[in-house]
Amino acid sequence: MTAPNTAAGCAAPDQSAPLPAGVDLEKETVITGVLRTTTGEPVGGGYVRLLDSSGEFTAEVVTSPEGLFRFFAAPGQWTLRALSRQGNGDLSLDATRGVNEVGLNVAA
Secondary structure (H helix, E strand, O other): OOOOOOOOOOOOOOOOOOOOOOOOOOHHHHHEHHHHHEEEOOOOOEEEEEEOOOOOEEEEEEOOOOOOOEEEOOOEEEEEEEEEOOOOEEEEEEOOOEEEEEEEEEEO
């Protein structure tokens, strides 16, 4: 599994940037979405963590000012966990090859 946008020890890529030209969506699994409050406002500067099927931490990114986040992962069961000043939230998903667009909300 590749996780080029982990925040551990280095700067994460711009989460609002287009997918890199070399990404083959027939082979890659991309999990992307927008972090929002329960009223629909985007949450910039929030942390979104990617947890594997056993709940183990895999990667973390900081959302863009528009609340955007993105992970490159393997197909399978994942949990997204959001942590922000506006609240926290979780979302489980079964990611497949290609782009998996999700909405993730936080609540106080």
